[in-house]
Amino acid sequence: MNHLTTETSPDLPADTFSGEAIGHASIETPIGWIDVGATESAIVQLHWHHRQPKQRDTSPLLDEACRQLRAYIDGKLHDFDLPLDAVGSDFAKSVWQQMLAIPYGRSRTYGDVANTLQAPAQLVGQACGQNPIAVIIPCHRILGANSIGGYSSELGLRAKTFLLDLERGQGRLF
Numbered sequence: 001m002n003h004l005t006t007e008t009s010p011d012l013p014a015d016t017f018s019g020e021a022i023g024h025a026s027i028e029t030p031i032g033w034i035d036v037g038a039t040e041s042a043i044v045q046l047h048w049h050h051r052q053p054k055q056r057d058t059s060p061l062l063d064e065a066c067r068q069l070r071a072y073i074d075g076k077l078h079d080f081d082l083p084l085d086a087v088g089s090d091f092a093k094s095v096w097q098q099m100l101a102i103p104y105g106r107s108r109t110y111g112d113v114a115n116t117l118q119a120p121a122q123l124v125g126q127a128c129g130q131n132p133i134a135v136i137i138p139c140h141r142i143l144g145a146n147s148i149g150g151y152s153s154e155l156g157l158r159a160k161t162f163l164l165d166l167e168r169g170q171g172r173l174f
């Protein structure tokens with residue numbers, strides 16, 4: 001099971017996290033590239049891109065993250081088992097913990113999460129948009145009451161729709 005640490009936002013260069021260098025690796029998907037960033041001890045970033053990211057590093061953790069992401073995209077993995085270290089406010093982390101509790105193939109609304117946390121749905125949406133480790137912390141599983149909701153990535157709602165279809169076994173081709 002993935003758990004978030006209690007790290008706070010550091011004032012460090014973009015290529016470091018809590019003083020540790022961040023390595024990057026990427027995998028290609030049917031709709032674009034997933035770039036994962038990690039220190040030696042935890043995954044700290046995951047972002048979608050239209051093009052293959054230029055930085056390419058290797059480490060046991062990055063290799064394992066890419067292996068698990070490929071298995072997930074292939075429909076063979078439903079639960080990630082990776083150490084995570086996501087920086088955010090205490091409230092954002094509480095929203096991200098709610099996301100981690102949503103089973104593969106299921107979804108909740110912003111309002112559902114807001115009711116659980118006794119907070120406004122708009123704040124839940126903002127925390128979703130601040131999620132630094134998309135896919136693994138499954139913000140795509142949070143929907144609007146009457147719509148798919150938003151998705152903060154370079155690929156936008158295309159990525160969210162792809163992930164929801166993948167998890168629902170619809171395998172839509174793009």
